[in-house]
Amino acid sequence: MAGLDALKSYGSDIDSSSESDDGVPDESIPTSRQEPGFKNQVQKRSPTAEISTLPLPGEILSMFSSPSSETSNPIEHQGRIRSFAHTPGNWATFVYIPAETPSLSSLTETLISCLPQDLTFHPSDDLHLSLSRTVCLQFHWIDPFIQSFRERVGRLRSFRCHVEQVDVYTNDEETRTFLGLKIGAGHEVLCDLVKLADDCLQEFSLPVFYEDPSFHVSFCWCVGDVSSRIGPKVLQELQNKLNNHLGELSVDVREIRCKSGCKKFVIPLR
Known part of the structure; x- marks a missing residue:
């Protein structure tokens, strides 16, 4: 006021x-x-x-x-660093599938406890499957983008995909390392969804998803590239834990979500 x-x-x-x-x-x-x-x-x-x-x-x-007056303090974000500089009018946007289920949440706590104690891994804030990169979308593009994507996926039916493997990932800037639960069954349907998302992104001259995507649910992360320290022995131990729960680990895909800044959009499937 x-x-x-x-x-x-x-x-x-x-x-x-x-x-x-x-x-x-x-x-x-x-x-x-x-x-x-x-x-x-x-x-x-x-x-x-x-x-x-x-x-x-x-x-x-x-x-x-001015943009220069807004800085990101890594100390306030557990050491995380922005992937790109903040620019007024640009909204960080990505498309994803929610994967927050009791079985996955319980398993991730067990898996994190098996990681080397000299590495500081943080549990992910929310479990999800990414269908796009994080891109910069101008504010006046948000509604047209959502409308375009909604028209493409609104007629699709819900489906189920299954977790099969533990794997290690780093972001493009190699500023963070992630451990993820890789999807097996359901991979092809996810590729179809990515194609629809890519078509919308190209309408706005935005970067598309990875050419050969490895769909996964990231369940924890660590600052920096520590992938070399998550060797075959650690991964095998994590996989053994995962194998004890494979029959109960699935993601029911009933909706697609898009987050743009503080705005969240939900697109239900049939």
Whole structure:
């Protein structure tokens, strides 16, 4: 409310103003206002004279801070680093399938306990299957993108995919290492969904998914590239734990979700 009050106060100091189509004050049109010491007089200006403007209140300026003023502090995010710089108007967006099930959640706790104690692995915030990279979507593109994707997948039927293997992954920047539960049965249907998502992304000239995707549910992560320290012995131990639960580990795909910044969209399947 402070910013709104300040804006009202700023606007009330000027009797009239003119703006061009791009929102910049048009200096070709003279303005008039009462100046201190000139009671009931109007000071006329030449069209070519320089027009002085009142400074914007601090509350308003803070609403439009420059990109350089917004930084990501890794300490506040468990050491995580942004994959790309924050730019006002760009919303981090990705398409995914929720995979938060009691059986998977319980298993991931067991698997994390088997990891080397000298590595700091954090449990993932939410379990999901990614169907796209994380891309930058401009705000005015969000609704058209969702509508385009909804039209493509809205007629698809729900299906089930199964976890079969533990594997290790790193992100493109090699700033984090992930352990994931790799999907076996259901892989081809997931590829079809990625193709539909790719078609939408290409409409907006955005990068598509990986050419040969390895669909997986990341259940924990560690800062940096420590994949070389998750050797065959550790992976085999994790796989043995997984093998004891294979019959009960599946993901029922009944909806596709898209997260864009703070916005979440749900597209149900038939």
